Amino acid sequence: MSSDRRKFIKQLGGTIMLTSASLSSLAAQEDHERRLLQAQKRYSANDKIRIATIGMGIMGFNDTRAALTCPGVELVGVCDLYQGRLQRAKEVHGSNIFTTNNYHEILDRKDIDAVIIATSDNWHSTIANAAMRKGKAVYSEKPMVHYLNEGLGEIATQRETKAVFQVGSQRVSSIAFQKAKELYQAGAIGQINSIEASFNRQNSLGAWQYTIPLDAGPQTVDWAAFQAHEKIKRPYDSNRFFRWRNYREYGTGVAGDLFVHLLTGIHFITNSKGPDKIYAIGGTYYWKDGRNVPDVMTAVIEYPATKEHPAFQANLRVNFIRGEGERSSTKIIGSEGVIDLQDDQGFTIHKSKMPAAPGIGGWDSLDTFPQAMQKQLMDNYNAKYPAADQRAPNLPDVTYHSPEGYNSSNDHFANFMDSIRTGKPVVEDAVFGFRAAAPALACNESYFHNKVIHWDAEKMMVVGK
Secondary structure, three states: OOHHHHHHHHHHHHHOEEOOOOOOHHHHHHHHHHHHHHHOOOOOOOOOEEEEEEOOOHHHHHHHHHHOOOOOEEEEEEEOOEHHHHHHHHHHHOOOOEEEOOHHHHHOOOOOOEEEEOOOHHHHHHHHHHHHHOOOEEEEEOOOOOOHHHHHHHHHHHHHHOOOEEEEOHHHHOHHHHHHHHHHHOOOOOOEEEEEEEEEOOOOOOOOOOOOOOOOOOOOEOHHHHOOOOOOOOOOOHHHHHOHHHOOOOOOHHHHHHHHHHHHHHHHHHOOOOOOEEEEEEEOOOOOOOOOOOOEEEEEEEEOOOOOOOOEEEEEEEEOOOOOOOEEEEEEEEOOEEEEEEOOOEEEEEEOOOOOOOOOOOOOHHHHOOHHHHHHHHHHHHHHOOHHHHOOOOOOOEEEEOOOOOOHHHHHHHHHHHHHHHOOOOOOOHHHHHHHHHHHHHHHHHHHHOOOEEEEOOOOEEEOO
């Protein structure tokens, strides 16, 4: 085990858990030591995994960095349609790596075992299908598809080729979400009835107004390849290339970028296969920069009762100009408590249980009755319910923190590499990934067509009108 890993484990006891009669810091420490040791797969000198990244934008560079934290992983090549990013990749990862603007050249190489797909959303499925048919393991950034009708085909390709395929929505590998799931499944908040989840931002970069390089233009960008899917061939546009998230033609808006993270965590914790009704509203209220996707969106999503969970409602929100600053959370609300998750950094369970007695007096009709009747009602109530049953139990909060510096993306890639080496199932396969992505993409369908989307989560398809 590396010295950094030992230090990390040594810190766990003091940094992860804060208080509660129901949890102990020692149990948490042992639990996470076990997880970390499992992730620290021992490998031989001949057991290298050689990877390439297709799409070296923000996520491409970050995913590559996370993948290289895994023991025995080597970067062989990268692909991007902007020449400057290929140059930067050599500066960061060495001049010997292979660079190209044609992803087929990556897939044709025999010395590449796995690819990371971090392109604009409209290329995810095309490249993933081609990579699996070339025998590559695939790590596909979320959402795994651009349109709903691509999902079942990609699942079929994975099943046919038996390729290792993992979707890059890292909450399923987060130790905080794993612990929240354990407590939820153990009944820590009673019966779930609703979820409130949001991502809020208040800055230009958070609203996807990314920096554009000084040499941007047709001479440095393979514009024809970028828009090869598009029926309408537009003249070169730096905003559409470097800020593609702002455009439906290449991205999936706030729903595909951020709702999918929220839904991944929700489905992971509740074991849900998905909702049956989706409705979304929103608009472009502030960032009037030519984008054709909303900067504010709210969705109401209904989950029917299944063998995995009771019926509940999820309310998802994204606001790119929220005046209180950047903040996000997922609140899983039950009959006896609320799990309040803050990204991957931890969560607090606020407990509140109703008293056994139904209550009388206060904001009640009791005071509107004749005084003698009030006394008789109170006497009857006190005789039926002991004083202890008339008080709400005093239940302390449970607070859980991930270790300082913890990064769930690193664990997500460690799980992916373990699957390549051992053949064990990935933590987020094509079915799970599509079931999380589909309701998010259905939010776009609902928003743009102003209608409720009816979804069959078992069959993974739109139903009805």
